[in-house]
Amino acid sequence: MALSAKLDLRQTQALVMTPLLMQSIRLLQLTHIELEQFIEQEIEKNPLLERDDTTGEHFSPDERGFNTDRISGDEREFGRGAVGSDGEADNPLGGQADQWLMSGESTSSGSMSDTFDSSLENIFPDDPGTHDFIAGDLASQWKSSSGDGYLSTGGEGFNLEQVTATPETLRGHVAEQIIFAFASAGDRLIAAELADHLDESGYLRADVEEIAARFGVDAKHIEKLIAILQRFEPAGLFARDLAECLSLQLRAKNRFGPSMKILLQNLDLLAKRDFHSLKKLCHVGDADILAMLQEIQHLDPKPGTAFSSGIADSIVPDVQVDTASDGSWRIELNPDALPRVLINNSYYATIAKTKTSPAEKTFLSECLQSANWLTRSLDQRAQTILKVAGEIVRQQEQFLRHGVAYLKPLNLRNVADAIGMHESTVSRVTANKYMLTKRGVFELRYFFNAAIAATEGGEQHSSQSVRHQIKQLIDVETPDDILSDDTIVDLLKEQGIEIARRTVAKYREGMNIASSVQRRREKKAQASACKGDGKSGFIRHVGVEFC
Structure with a gap:
């Protein structure tokens, strides 16, 4: 069969992803903060867009308050003073005010100094007759300038966040202590070099031999400097490992003894809750082991993270759910998470009437089209x-x-089948969106859980509720009756939940719950400590109680 080129006409259906459609999909999955940034960029580019800063009411599902019409300038009130029939502002002084202003009295600093026979600085420390002339680009940055800063507005509009001190960093905190800890300039230089090798957690990640060779000193001298640096605040800085970090903090509290030293050398046994081996190594009883464990749990394994400059973004719920008076649920959009944008139609009409070039008309038409699309997209998103x-x-x-x-x-x-939408649309809506209920703030994804089969054809259970039941079973167990994963499986089957042992183990580890062997060791040690006198060894020094 010979190959030949030919034309073929076919009719098919396909989804065309236009730029506006792609932008609408992207707008749907934006978080509250990302949406605010996007709108700010659009307002900066589009002169027809303006924010609607009206606040106060919560928008119900049927009355969200989306308006795209701009209030005309003639209908606005700018808060001017009352104006009389003659066009002059009402003044309690009447014409006397004009006479006083036109009397020729000078208010300059020189004339006032001659009048008072003294320097103006002795009478008025802040001379109202003088002004500091600052360039326009710098005037807005100085709160004391004569522009629209703090002094000119009487404190209104003063932004305290712009003048607060810079957050203290770990490097700066250590540098302040180095100045007073070392007398020699060479030691301060080496200490600064060691401080540069601190990681975010406050651990020293430096090669002592390499630093000693680079500065031409003995390695023992570097170790002496490190010993001094390890006494810095907060305790635990400049440690090389976790055991050394904990020991530095315990020394600062005067709670580091031979038994605690042996315990820190065997942190792997402590993680396994092998109290039997630890009691033999430390030569202490159950009460002392538990007291030392409690003391370690109150320490900070990462002392350097206290100086991290990260700022956590506050969660703003997108939806608020409350109970109505008739017992039903009232669902409202949170106005704080729902940006409202207005189109300045009066400005568009004014510009459209003027004589503009074709390029300007095209730009204005594109701005109007973009503004209409944005308002419709925000409405559709809500x-x-x-x-x-x-x-x-x-x-x-x-x-x-x-x-x-x-x-x-x-x-x-x-959810997609119930509301008649595509599954991908629901996925985008539930991403990084939050709901405020009487039980707290939950991400919308929290309500989507995998189904756990039920025994004998019963109703399925959600994975989150099964985790909750596993935690409840473990919380009420006794030292003599520790529940293994197999036992938990049997108990859940009695409640109509069909689940595998490996699934129970996965849920338990996800909730940071120890295994049955480790829980048995810890609870037996606690029971033994409660039966003892609690007045020996480390527990007497620390002064803690377990019963």
């Missing part, structure tokens, strides 16, 4: 979030009323 949140509340009503034990299994497809 409606979609409201639909998804309403279906989640309907599906998880028992959780909102009775708690996590009643959380139902739910997936994205269930």
